[in-house]
Amino acid sequence: MNVQFPPKPPLPGDGWDGRVTTGSPGIPLYETENVPAPESSEEALYCEAETLPTVEKEKSAWESSETDLEIEDTEKFFTTGQKELYLEACKLVGTVPVSYFIRNMEEPHMNLNHHGLGPKGTKAIAIALVSNTAITKLEVEDNDITDEGLLSLVQMLQENYYLQEMNISNNSLGLEGARIISEFLQRDASSIWNLELSGNNLKEESAELLCQALSTNYRIRKLNLSHNQFSDLGGEHLGQMLAINVGLTSLDLSWNQFHIRGAMALCNGLRANLTLKKLDLFMNGFGNEGALALGDVLRLNSSLVYLDVGSNSIGNDGASKISRGLEANETLKVLKLFLNPISMDGALLLILSIKRNPKSRMEELDISNVLVTEQFVKTLDGVYALHPQLDVVYKSVLGLTAKKTLPLWTNPMKLIQSYADQQKITVVDFFKSLNPAGTMRMPVGEFQKILIQQNKVPLNRYQVREVIKRLDEKTGKVNFSLVAVSRP
Structure with a gap:
């Protein structure tokens, strides 16, 4: 029998219309058309470049041959679940199962x-x-x-x-x-x-x-x-x-x-x-x-x-x-x-x-x-x-x-915490008050500029750098929720 895999999410440019054909035994192949889909505003500039014409070429050996990611009794294996499928695959290829893989098969990061x-x-x-x-x-x-x-x-x-x-x-x-x-x-x-x-x-x-x-x-x-x-x-x-x-x-x-x-x-x-x-x-x-x-x-x-x-x-x-x-x-x-x-x-x-x-x-x-x-x-x-x-x-x-040089190393978070205690707010509230949007995240450069210019808790650049290290998401933004505090 043919095994129906979970439907694939449509992707920009895929043009998938939901049709399914059968390729290698047990492996359905999805028909696609190279029809560009509307891009998001973030990627709008990509639309300015013309797509290069595709070149017809002979299929390579691995493209033309039937995929070897197959198990003969597919009906049995795909009705017993992900864990069982993996264990049977290990038996098929002759390898020891990895317990970490089994434990984390439902997590997004493997x-x-x-x-x-x-x-x-x-x-x-x-x-x-x-x-x-x-x-x-x-x-x-x-x-x-x-x-x-x-x-x-x-x-x-x-x-x-x-x-x-x-x-x-x-x-x-x-x-x-x-x-x-x-x-x-x-x-x-x-x-x-x-x-x-x-x-x-x-x-x-x-x-x-x-x-x-x-x-x-x-x-x-x-x-x-x-x-x-x-x-x-x-x-x-x-x-x-x-x-x-x-x-x-x-x-x-x-x-x-x-x-x-x-x-x-x-x-x-x-x-x-x-x-x-x-x-x-x-x-x-x-x-x-x-x-x-x-x-x-x-x-x-x-x-x-x-x-x-x-x-x-x-x-x-x-x-x-x-x-x-x-x-x-x-x-x-x-x-x-x-x-x-x-x-x-x-x-x-x-x-x-x-x-x-x-x-x-x-x-x-x-x-x-x-x-x-x-x-x-x-x-x-x-x-x-x-x-x-x-x-x-x-x-x-x-x-x-x-x-x-001694004052340069005063813990800036202690200074901010002291101010927050006096105002009966949390440190997170203090940071959110600096953000014009009032959200939990803001760009690093904008945050640094505001932190330098604010006068509620005077900080030098060494201290500001330390605060950013604590809050930096490594995505170009700081995240105030990275400071775990409780309301006094």
Whole structure:
């Protein structure tokens, strides 16, 4: 008999009309039409780019062959429930069941990192996930899943439209794994929007395959390619992809091997990119030449909000080039330059460039390895006066006495709690009173600006930074409910 899986939720661009046909035995295939659906206001800018024409190509071996995520007696297994299905799948492939998976099959986040699954254990998990509607995020990092396990996962994703995030980092997938993922992405037939491929021994040829797929797949919003072995040629492929892609909003390329040529290529792509908001390039080799290209990007790009170029051999000359971009940039909020050979002179150029830009939205400048003087701090106070939302993180201050530094470490939450007790309110009420919207969440930069300017509980920037650490959701917003207090 044919098994009817739970209906798939319709997705933007899927055009699913509910019709079902039977593919491999026991596996129903959903007919789809490539009809774009209306986008949300948040994604309206994606509509401006024309969808590239699909190219007819021969099906790969794994596409044309019948899926092996099948169990002969499907009627028996799908009537006994999720747990029983998984246990039978384990028997079928010859692997030991993972108790954690059984206990958490109804939770949205399934973390199976470091469980030693191997290809067989991964295949059993994939069989169980074909009909699972609860899990939306799957993590199988460091499980030696091999190509066989990866193939099982992508076959499962063709049927499971509830799974949206997948972490398959540190599985040494290499070129063959990149080929499987590339073919899967080109089908654009799943709900996955967050894909983590860190530490998979991916090199230049892998970059070419992945970028070929991402040049037409705009469903992937967040991609982690850190801790791989991409160098300048990989940077060229990625740059070409970024110039075309209108889906990615977050890209992690940290801990790779990009140097001047790769840096230039990436920056060329960023000049044309309209959607990328977060870019992590920590621990590469951009140098001052790459910093010059980044400065041009910051001057022209209107989408980047977060940029990490820490540990990229950028000196004062590079800081000067970046500062020119900051003078004109109106979107960047976070710039991390930690562990670069920048002195106080370079740091001064950076903060003065922000001062000269009345439309700057900078909230955090991380130069925390740079040793500065009291004179620098006085100059910075002038910048803060114009941009109260800004927080510059530096190493320390030469010349301040212990007497001056002691008040900086007074617990700000105790000060706020004391004020709340006097007013007979809770700390949460105090924070909500600072929010014009009166809600439990607000953007970090806006919160910092208000906290600095309010006079109910005078706080310095060190104390404000501590409060934000306590409330930061890591989503660009603070959440007042993270402070557990009771009404006095």
